[in-house]
Amino acid sequence: MSEKKIRVLVAKPGLDGHDRGAKVVARALRDAGMEVIYTGLHQTPEQVAEAALQEDVDVVGLSILSGAHLTLVPRVRELLQERGMGEVLLLAGGIIPEEDGAVLKEKGAADAIFTPGASLEGIVHYIREKIAVS
Amino acid sequence: MAEGKIQSGDSVAGKKFQQAEKEWRKQARPERERREPFETISGKKIKDLYTPHDTAELDYLRDLGFPGSYPFTRGVQPNMYRGRLWTMRQFSGFGDAADSNRRYRYLLEQGQTGLSVAFDMPTIMGYDSDHPRSAGEIGRCGVAVDSLEDMEVLFREIPLDQITTSMTINGPAAVLWCFYLANALNRGVALDRVGGTIQNDILKEYTAQKSWIFPPEPSMRLITDIFAFAAKEVPRWNTVSISGYHIREAGSTAVQELAFTLADGFAYVEAGIEAGLDVDDFAPRLSFFFNAHLDFFEEICKYRAARRIWARHMKERYGAKNPRSWMMRFHTQTAGCSLTAQEPENNIVRTALEALAAVLGGTQSLHTNSMDEVLALPTEKAVKIALRSQQVIAYESGVANTADPLAGSYFVEALTGEMEAEAEEYFRRIEALGGVLPAIERGFFQQEIADAAYSYQRAVEKGERIVVGVNRFHTDEPLNMELLKIDPVVEQKQVERLHRLKESRDNIAVAQSLERLTGAAAGSENLIPYIMEAARFYATEGEIVDALKEVFGEYREQPLF
Structure with missing residues (x-):
C-alpha cells in the first residue's frame, strides 16, 4: 500500500506582510512529511482558490494578521466551493479574536482556527486526524 | 598596564589574581549547575563568569569614549537622560482619522511626548479605501489615510510645530510625508519648524516586513529624493528610520538584527553618495529603530555595539566629518513577538523588562507594547499601563540618573565586543554576495531569518526554551480581557468620505498634476515637489502611487520558506 502525501496550500491572503508564522507552519508541515505549497504574500482570495485547484490540495491554511479575517476567510471558502472544492479542509491562523473565530467556524467558513500559542505539533496532528490517508 | 584600560586592583597576569581565580573555579562546580543551556534568547552561549580577562583588550577612549563623543558606545548625549528623558512615543492608529485623532489627544493628555502613526494595510500598500483589495482591511490595524483631507483630520488640534510625529510608512512614504507637510503648510507652519520621522526603510521591507510597492531601484530613488x-x-525631519525591529519580529537573532539593520544603513549612505549628495548633508538625519526583546543584557549590548559600529564606519569608511553623521540615534519598541496570548497580563512584566533594557541601552524614544496586542489592537486601558511602565522607569527606578550605568561591566563590555565582531562577519558575507540588493535578490536575509525563526519555534515546542504561561507554569483559565473592536461601519464611512472628496475637488488640476508626476518619474528630477503638488490638489494616495507605478512597475517576491 503506497501512502499518498497530504497536500497543503499555505496562503497569505490580504495585504499584511507578516509571514513568519506562515513560513514556520509551512516548514513544520513539510518536516512532518506533507507536500506543502506556499503562495507567497498579498494574494487575493481568487488567487488562493485558483492555486488550491491547480495544486489539487487537501488542506488550505490561511494566515491573516491584518484583521481582515471576517472578510477573507468566508470569501476563500466560497471560491473553493465554486471550484468544486467544498471538501477541502480550511484552516485559519493569525491574530483572530476568539469571538471572530467562533463566527467563522459557525458559518462553516473555517474548519479550525489556530491563534498565537498554537503548537506546530497540534496543527500537524489536527490535519492528520482530519485527512484520511489511504 | 596600558593607561586608559579597565583595570583590576591586581594585574590579571599577577599571581594573586591567578590563585584567586583557580580557587573560584574549583568551587563553582559545573556539575552542580541547573540543566539549562545558559544561552541568550538568540542562542548565544554565555559563560558562568566574566572577569578582567574579558576586557583586557578594551581601550576606554578608543572603544567606549565619553557619552556624546566618538565612538558613542556610551550614548549620543553628553548628559544622557539627565538633560532630557527619552521621548515616550506610543505607536497608535485605528479606524478612521477622527478615531485616531481622539486617541492621539488622549495620549498627549496622559503625558506622552511624541506621536507615532500606525496606518492600515491599504494605506501601507498604496491602495485607496475604495480599491477592491482594501475590502475588510480598512482601519483594522491602523488608521486609513487616503488623502490630505484625512491627514487634516488626523492632526486636528495638535500643534505641528511643537509635537514631533513618526510615521510608519515605507513603500508610499514620500506620499504620506507630502500629505503631512502639505497639512503643515496649509496651517501656516513653515517646513523648517516641522519635525518627525518617516520610516521610509524599503530595504527591510524586502527582507522582513514585506510591505513593498515598487522594485528596489525606483524605491531607492524616491529615498534619495527625500534626502x-x-x-x-x-x-528637522528624520528621513529614514533604518529598522531592525521588523527583522527581529520576523524571527532573526539579536546579532542578525544588528548586522542586517546596519548593512541597510550603509546601503542608504552609499545610495546617497552615489546620487551625488555629500554624506554630511544627509547622514545626520538618518535614524534607527530597534527591537527590545527579552534577553536583557544581549539587548543592551546590541544597542551599544550598534552605536560603535555606526560611528566607526561613518567616520572611517565613508569619511563623514560632521560628528552628527557618526551618531546613531534610535527609537525602540518592545518585542511584539515576545508577547503571549496565554495569561496576557504577564506581558506587562515582559514589556517593562524590555523597556528597561532599551533605556539602559540609551534609546532616544520608546514605544512600550500593550499587554493585549497579541490579541487585537490595544484598548485605552492597556495603552495607559504601557505608557505608565515607561513613566515608572523614568521617574521611579533611578536608572536615568547617570549615563550608560552598565559600562565597564566585564560581561557587558565583552558581549558588546563579541556582538560587534559577529556583525562585522555578517558585513563580510553580505559584501561577498555583492552588497545588500544582490543579497536580497538571492534571498540571503530572508533565508537566514526564516531559519532562525524556525529553530526558535522548535526549541519552544521541545521545551528547550521556556515561555512562562505557555510551555511552563501554565493554567487553562479562560481569557478574561476586554478587547478593542473596530466598528465595521468605519469601512463604509471611509469609502463614502473618499467619494465625496473625489466629487468636490478640482479634478482637472488633479489629473494634470498626476500626469506631470508620471512625466517626472520617467526622467531624473526630484519627485517630491511633484508629489507635493498632487497632494495639495487632494489627489489620493492610490492615484499618486498609480501614477508612479506607470513608470516604476511593482515588486514581486520569490516566495521561500
Missing part, C-alpha cells in the same frame, strides 16, 4: 528635499526644506 535631498529634506536637507534643503525640512531640516
Whole structure:
C-alpha cells in the first residue's frame, strides 16, 4: 500500500506582510512529511482558490494578521466551493479574536482556527486526524 | 598596564589574581549547575563568569569614549537622560482619522511626548479605501489615510510645530510625508519648524516586513529624493528610520538584527553618495529603530555595539566629518513577538523588562507594547499601563540618573565586543554576495531569518526554551480581557468620505498634476515637489502611487520558506 502525501496550500491572503508564522507552519508541515505549497504574500482570495485547484490540495491554511479575517476567510471558502472544492479542509491562523473565530467556524467558513500559542505539533496532528490517508 | 584600560586592583597576569581565580573555579562546580543551556534568547552561549580577562583588550577612549563623543558606545548625549528623558512615543492608529485623532489627544493628555502613526494595510500598500483589495482591511490595524483631507483630520488640534510625529510608512512614504507637510503648510507652519520621522526603510521591507510597492531601484530613488528635499526644506525631519525591529519580529537573532539593520544603513549612505549628495548633508538625519526583546543584557549590548559600529564606519569608511553623521540615534519598541496570548497580563512584566533594557541601552524614544496586542489592537486601558511602565522607569527606578550605568561591566563590555565582531562577519558575507540588493535578490536575509525563526519555534515546542504561561507554569483559565473592536461601519464611512472628496475637488488640476508626476518619474528630477503638488490638489494616495507605478512597475517576491 503506497501512502499518498497530504497536500497543503499555505496562503497569505490580504495585504499584511507578516509571514513568519506562515513560513514556520509551512516548514513544520513539510518536516512532518506533507507536500506543502506556499503562495507567497498579498494574494487575493481568487488567487488562493485558483492555486488550491491547480495544486489539487487537501488542506488550505490561511494566515491573516491584518484583521481582515471576517472578510477573507468566508470569501476563500466560497471560491473553493465554486471550484468544486467544498471538501477541502480550511484552516485559519493569525491574530483572530476568539469571538471572530467562533463566527467563522459557525458559518462553516473555517474548519479550525489556530491563534498565537498554537503548537506546530497540534496543527500537524489536527490535519492528520482530519485527512484520511489511504 | 596600558593607561586608559579597565583595570583590576591586581594585574590579571599577577599571581594573586591567578590563585584567586583557580580557587573560584574549583568551587563553582559545573556539575552542580541547573540543566539549562545558559544561552541568550538568540542562542548565544554565555559563560558562568566574566572577569578582567574579558576586557583586557578594551581601550576606554578608543572603544567606549565619553557619552556624546566618538565612538558613542556610551550614548549620543553628553548628559544622557539627565538633560532630557527619552521621548515616550506610543505607536497608535485605528479606524478612521477622527478615531485616531481622539486617541492621539488622549495620549498627549496622559503625558506622552511624541506621536507615532500606525496606518492600515491599504494605506501601507498604496491602495485607496475604495480599491477592491482594501475590502475588510480598512482601519483594522491602523488608521486609513487616503488623502490630505484625512491627514487634516488626523492632526486636528495638535500643534505641528511643537509635537514631533513618526510615521510608519515605507513603500508610499514620500506620499504620506507630502500629505503631512502639505497639512503643515496649509496651517501656516513653515517646513523648517516641522519635525518627525518617516520610516521610509524599503530595504527591510524586502527582507522582513514585506510591505513593498515598487522594485528596489525606483524605491531607492524616491529615498534619495527625500534626502535631498529634506536637507534643503525640512531640516528637522528624520528621513529614514533604518529598522531592525521588523527583522527581529520576523524571527532573526539579536546579532542578525544588528548586522542586517546596519548593512541597510550603509546601503542608504552609499545610495546617497552615489546620487551625488555629500554624506554630511544627509547622514545626520538618518535614524534607527530597534527591537527590545527579552534577553536583557544581549539587548543592551546590541544597542551599544550598534552605536560603535555606526560611528566607526561613518567616520572611517565613508569619511563623514560632521560628528552628527557618526551618531546613531534610535527609537525602540518592545518585542511584539515576545508577547503571549496565554495569561496576557504577564506581558506587562515582559514589556517593562524590555523597556528597561532599551533605556539602559540609551534609546532616544520608546514605544512600550500593550499587554493585549497579541490579541487585537490595544484598548485605552492597556495603552495607559504601557505608557505608565515607561513613566515608572523614568521617574521611579533611578536608572536615568547617570549615563550608560552598565559600562565597564566585564560581561557587558565583552558581549558588546563579541556582538560587534559577529556583525562585522555578517558585513563580510553580505559584501561577498555583492552588497545588500544582490543579497536580497538571492534571498540571503530572508533565508537566514526564516531559519532562525524556525529553530526558535522548535526549541519552544521541545521545551528547550521556556515561555512562562505557555510551555511552563501554565493554567487553562479562560481569557478574561476586554478587547478593542473596530466598528465595521468605519469601512463604509471611509469609502463614502473618499467619494465625496473625489466629487468636490478640482479634478482637472488633479489629473494634470498626476500626469506631470508620471512625466517626472520617467526622467531624473526630484519627485517630491511633484508629489507635493498632487497632494495639495487632494489627489489620493492610490492615484499618486498609480501614477508612479506607470513608470516604476511593482515588486514581486520569490516566495521561500
